[in-house]
Amino acid sequence: METKVMGIFTKILSFLVGGLFVIAGALKASDPSAFFNAIENYQILPHALAVAATFFLPYLEIFCGMAVIFKRLHAGALVLLGGMTLVFIVALLLAWVRGLNIECGCFGAGDGPVNYGVALIRDLLLLAAIGFLWWRRERE
């Protein structure tokens, strides 16, 4: 019984985590110009890398999100999503420390100035969810 409940919970969580990345990636891919500005506002990457990330990151999020939902290339997708989330957390922390008043860019443009506390808690929860999915995968 407990295993069955855990299985359903894992499936729901996979759908939520994967879906979140698919939506975030699709929103970024739909407006590359706005996402480029969001990356540049963090003042971390050099111009050329910011351009590359503008086109690369959204599709990586979409592919990894779909891989988690459909359980294909599952382990690779979870590692990449975990890595990306860690990078987002570090970027947010760096921007916070420097007192930048910028948009998060987490879900494309137009989400207003970032609330660092909320964004960090969300990303940490996301990282925990990815960790949980990895743990479940290892036990299966």
Added chain:
Amino acid sequence: MAGIVKLRTVLKQAGVLLLAAGLLAVVAGLSIPLEERAEGEIGLAAALRLKPVIWIDARSVADYDAEHVPGALLLNEENWSSLVPKVLESWDSGCTAVVYCSSPGTQASREVAERLRDFKLGPVFVLQGGWIAWKQR
């Protein structure tokens, strides 16, 4: 041994996903015409890192005379024909132009940027937040 096999599987799968995203990114990047890539807005932080750049002030003469971005050239729709020759003279081919007006809500910078793009001298961006963003930097 099992650990190495598992690591290999993870790396292989991650590689496939990275490659797929990379290929689509290249296609997406190349599918946008250069002119369109140059359109749109740019944040102040990004604009300040552009080199070389020419700043265009799309506000009124009075606002420009009161204060403007250092080195910016005045160019508005009201005095277009008298002001544009100086801008074209100063705008080296390939140099990025950043146009700003009074506030994010005004259309002046967008219209001036639209006209400037017709000269096809280089990328043209509209500064997000306009003059207000500059003053608050």
